Amino acid sequence: MSSDPLEFIACDALGAGEAQTIAASLAAGDPWRTLGYGADALARGLQLTHPDLTRYLAVRNGAIQGLVVIRHPWLRGAYIELFAVLPGAQGQGVGRAVLTFIERTYRGRTSNLWLLVSGFNSGARAFYEKQGFRPVGLLTDLVIAGQDEVLMRKVIQAHPTPSRRTPSASPAEQGD
Numbered sequence: 001m002s003s004d005p006l007e008f009i010a011c012d013a014l015g016a017g018e019a020q021t022i023a024a025s026l027a028a029g030d031p032w033r034t035l036g037y038g039a040d041a042l043a044r045g046l047q048l049t050h051p052d053l054t055r056y057l058a059v060r061n062g063a064i065q066g067l068v069v070i071r072h073p074w075l076r077g078a079y080i081e082l083f084a085v086l087p088g089a090q091g092q093g094v095g096r097a098v099l100t101f102i103e104r105t106y107r108g109r110t111s112n113l114w115l116l117v118s119g120f121n122s123g124a125r126a127f128y129e130k131q132g133f134r135p136v137g138l139l140t141d142l143v144i145a146g147q148d149e150v151l152m153r154k155v156i157q158a159h160p161t162p163s164r165r166t167p168s169a170s171p172a173e174q175g176d
C-alpha cells in the first residue's frame with residue numbers, strides 16, 4: 001500500500017474522457033456487469049449534472065483511485081448513489097478512507113448515510129458492515145429481475161430525544 005496521501009476532489013460532473021475511462025473499468029466488473037450496466041450508460045450518468053449530486057474523486061499522485069457519487073438531501077441523509085474503488089487500487093484501504101471522508105463531510109449536515117448494495121455482492125456487503133452500515137430492507141427485482149438490492153443505513157448523527165413531537169415537518173425537513 002502506498003504511503004502517498006489520498007486527496008479528495010469534489011466535482012459536479014466528470015469530463016467526457018475521465019467518465020469514459022472510469023465507466024469502461026466499472027462496466028467490466030461486478031456489480032455493474034451482472035446488473036447489465038453498459039459503459040456508455042455509465043459514462044453518460046457520470047457526466048450528468050444535478051443540484052443534489054456531488055461526485056468525489058479519490059486521487060493519489062494524480063491518478064484516480066476511486067469515485068463516490070452522493071445524492072443529498074435524501075431521506076434525512078445523504079445517499080451514496082455510486083461507490084467504486086478502481087480494480088488496481090482495491091484491498092489497500094482506499095474504500096475505508098473514502099467512507100471516512102464522506103462521513104466526516106456529511107456529519108453535522110445530516111443524520112444518515114444510505115446506500116443500496118446488490119444481494120450477490122457479498123464482498124461489498126461485508127465491507128460496508130465493517131464500516132458500520134446495517135441492512136434495513138430488501139428490495140426485490142429493483143434493478144433486474146431475480147436480483148435483490150439491500151438498503152443499508154449508517155446513523156452519523158443521532159437525534160436528541162424530543163420531549164414532545166412537533167406536529168408536522170416542512171417538506172424540506174422531511175427530505176433532509
Ligand SMILES: CC(C)(COP(=O)(O)OP(=O)(O)OC[C@H]1O[C@@H](n2cnc3c(N)ncnc32)[C@H](O)[C@@H]1OP(=O)(O)O)[C@@H](O)C(=O)NCCC(=O)NCCS
Nearest residue numbers: 083084085090091092093094095096116117123124126127
Ligand atoms: C467494495 C469496495 C468498495 C471496497 O473497497 P476497498 O478499497 O477494496 O476496501 P478496503 O481496502 O478499504 O477494505 C476495508 C475493510 O473492508 C474489508 N473488505 C474489503 N473488501 C472486502 C471483500 N470483498 N470481502 C470482505 N471484506 C472486504 C477489508 O478486509 C478491510 O477490513 P479491515 O478493516 O478489517 O482491514 C471495492 O472493493 C470495490 O469498489 N469493489 C467493486 C465495486 C463495488 O462492489 N462497489 C460497491 C457497489 S454498492
